[in-house]
Structure formats: structure tokens, C-alpha cells
Amino acid sequence: MYNLKKIRSDFPMLDGKTMQGHPLVYLDNAATTFKPKAVLKAIEKYYTEYTANAHRGDYDLTHTVDVKFDEARQTVADFINAKKEEVVFTSGTSMSLNMVAYGWGAKYLKKGDEILLTQAEHASNVLPWFKVAEMTGAKIGYIPLDAEGRLTVESLRKTITDKTKVVAVAHVTNVLGFTVDIKALAKLTHEFGAIIVVDGAQSVPHLKTDVKDLDCDFLAFSGHKLCGPTGIGVLYGKYALLQKTDPFMTGGGMNARFDMCGEVSYLQPPLKFEAGTQNIEGVLGLAAAIKYLQNIGLDNIASHEHELRVYAISEMKKLDNVILYNERAEAGIITFNLKGVFGQDAATYFNSRGVAVRSGNHCAKILLTFLNTSNTLRASIYLYTSKEDVDALIDACKKGGDFLDAYFN
């Protein structure tokens, strides 16, 4: 049994907070998520019981931190079915993707090589590749989306060529919430000798992820979108690729030795990518968040989200002032507009009713030409979202035409 009441009681942000005088209805989980007490406790424990730096000393405290840090890496590795040495801690998805683009892309791409993206990618999986293309002379190409906005393997088959060296795509897209068949894309990509880089920011928090099964070469995700702290994320890479990838930052903790003649030898992955004192509280908080999700079960979370999504869509379809952009998407992301209301005005009205949704282009600016609108609203659900939350959203949609109420009521 999915015990929603118990789950909600684990989150201090859900203990009866209000926004604009209404009970808080948080539907912006694709942007960030609330944190359960277990995560806060893990962070506090590091600062109250065993504060010390990792990999640094010869005394018990630092040894404790080393052990916990190592255990956390193992927790992350198990979570995505990777090996521990394939898990690099970063500040989040953006940094992870930049590390691949600069550390691998800038080193190996040449003039005339091709990087394939889609119009649905988040800026974090677009702009680093633009930069690398500029640096190396490689070209950016786009795999066309189908009429609904989906990326299919057929579409990649039509686009990929012998010149393609990188395919960089999101597992679940952040605006439309479609789940991409990464396994099939990876297989095809590898047939052409290219690598596939997966943006897992919107997928890893919601879907059981198995990097071995997907056979992706790199996978990036963030802690804060899966109930962990901000400022911590992960780059997974196949070990042989990580060995070939250059470190993005150099400094303490990532070199084995260096001398005054400039001879440097770096540590092996993942440590060679982790220069400087790491975000230790973030790493420990991330591991606590993963354990929390595993305890509930990723499959249970996914089916709870699915149930709510189906309910929300069926209710929204009853309203004739709602335009839905991704009715058939798999993820708990609902992208819509109210007819005749600019997205930002609608979002402000929702705010006045205590409902937090995102308006805008959701950092996927090139998608808007595809959708034919300058902006959309996005409601996104997670493990603690309730049917009552969805009802509050529906109710706000019904009255959203009077959006100036936000200023005058």
C-alpha cells in the first residue's frame, strides 16, 4: 500500500504551510523537490557528529567521513546499477554535462564531426555543445521530433551519419515529459561508433535507472530533483570513457603527485574529477535521499505519479479553457495553457490561490517554435503529491480566466 499520509508527514515543507493565505500546493517538482527529514538529519549529523574533511587525515574523524563518503558513492552506484568508480560527484546536471562536453567533447571532436541534439533539450544539454562546436569546428545537428514532440529511434536512424560522434539527449524531456527509449538509441548510436550522453535530470528521480541495461555512455543527474540537497549531482560514465576524459578542474585531491617541472600525474576516476574539498554534506544528503526513495520503491513512486497524472489529464480535458500540450506523455509533467491567458499571468493567478506551477519556456527555448507558443505552464508531480493538490490545480484552471484577481482580491 502506498502510504501517502506517512510520506507527506516526512516532509517539513508539507506540514501545513500556506502561500497567499491558501494551503501550499506545490506542483513545481520538475524544478526542484522538497526534502524529507531523513535528508536533513543526514546533513545535520555530518555537522554535529563527525565534521572533518574527506581523504585528508590520519585521525578517526576524517576516517569516519571517508567511510561515509565512500558508502554514499556506493549507494549512488547501486541506485543506477553502476560501479562505484564510475560515479563522479558534481554540483548538478549542468556541471556533469559541461564536464562531458569540455572534458571529452573538446578533446576528441574535430572539424566536420557532428553532435546530435533535439529541440526538446534543456539549455544545459545544448549550450555546452554549442560552445564545444565553436571550439572544435564540429557541427550541431537536430534529430527531428515527431508530430507529438517525441524523439524516436526511427528519427535518429534517419539523422545519424558516420560523421556523428555524440548523441546528447534527455531521458525524459523537461517540457513535454516524454520518455525516450534510450536503450534503442544507444544501440543505434554505438553502431555508428558514436557515444550517447543522457541528461537524466527528469528521469532518474522518477524511473528506475539501470545504466548497464540502457548502455548509455554518460548519464547526468541532480540531487535536488530527487529530494536531495541543492549543489550536488552525479556524472556517471563508463569507466574506460572516464579514463579518457580530461578533468574539468584541477587542484587538490585529484592529483597523485606533481613537481616543479610541470610533471603531473592525476588520480584515477572518479577522484581525478573531484578537485578541491567536495560538497560533503551534499554527498551525504544525496545518499540519504536515494535511500529514502528506495525504501518507498521507485516503481511505487512511478505508479503513484502515473495515477495522479491520468486523473489530472482526465479532469483537465473536461475544461474547455485548457490547452494540453502533452496529453500522452509518460512522466508526471503536465504542460498546458489557459486559452487567451499569457502563461505568466496564469501562473501569478495560481500563486494567488496557493498553487505553485512554473510558467515560461522551462530552459528549453528552442522547443517553443515547435509548440507554436511563446510560453507554457507546467505542473509537475512527485511522490508526495496528493489528489487534493491536483484538485486545487483543476479548480484554479476553472477560474483562471479572471487572472487579475491575483492583484485585486
Added chain:
Amino acid sequence: MPTLINPQMMRQVIMDHYEHPRNKRIPKDDRYLKIHMDSASCIDDIYVYLLVENGIIKDCCFDGVACTISTASASIMTELVMGKTLKDALYIIKQYTAMIHEEKYDDSVLDEAIVFMNTAKQAARIKCATIGWDGLEELIHESEGEKHDHR
């Protein structure tokens, strides 16, 4: 504008300026000063244009994609400053900005712009209510010869 204005009238004024924005056009005259205002925190993406002759605002217009609050406030602004001296225009901008931030202001020069007096209720929209005005202020300084670096 009557001194006693009720919320219903205020809403009508905002909607009227949103649906029928005044001076929303791109001038075809290269003597206009122009500024691009966009915001990382929202979608508003507008251009403000200003033509000054002998210290008087000869024309002020805007264009772009923006929400109700920024469109209507820019529309009202263009009407308000048309034909004013730069000094008077700056005074109006200052009063408007003070009103938006819930500080003391002189409402005698704001006319229809007082419909935005409740903006602070939706703090995330303060930027929208001021984006056109901030642009105009920079253009006025530019025309006065003090080149301000715009972000």
C-alpha cells in the same frame, strides 16, 4: 483619472491596455534610441524606443512579447510621458517606481498608472510592472549623455 477608483475599474484599465496596447510599434526612424529589456526571471522580452527633441519626449513606443502586467504598464507609460520634458518624465518614473515598491509617492502625476498599486501583492511580478519603465529611464539618461551600462 478620478481620485476614487475602484478595483473593477482598475482591472478594466489594465485589460484595455493589454488588449489594445497604445504605442506598441517599431519606429522606422533611426534617430530613435532603443533598448532591449529581457529578464532571466520571467518571459518578458520587450524593446523600448525613445525620440527626444530639444529636451522634450517627442515619441515613446515599445514592442515585444510580454505578460499583461508588463504590456499594460508599458502602454500606460508611453502615454504618460509623451510630450513631457526629460525632467518631468524622470519625476513620473520615480513616483511610479516608489508606488510599485510600496514607498511614499506623489500620485498626482501617475494618472492611469495607479492601477498597478497592488503589484507588490504578487512580488514575482514587480519586475514585470517596471521592465518598460526601467528601459525608458535608461534611455532618458542615455539621451542626456550619461551612457549607462545596461547590465
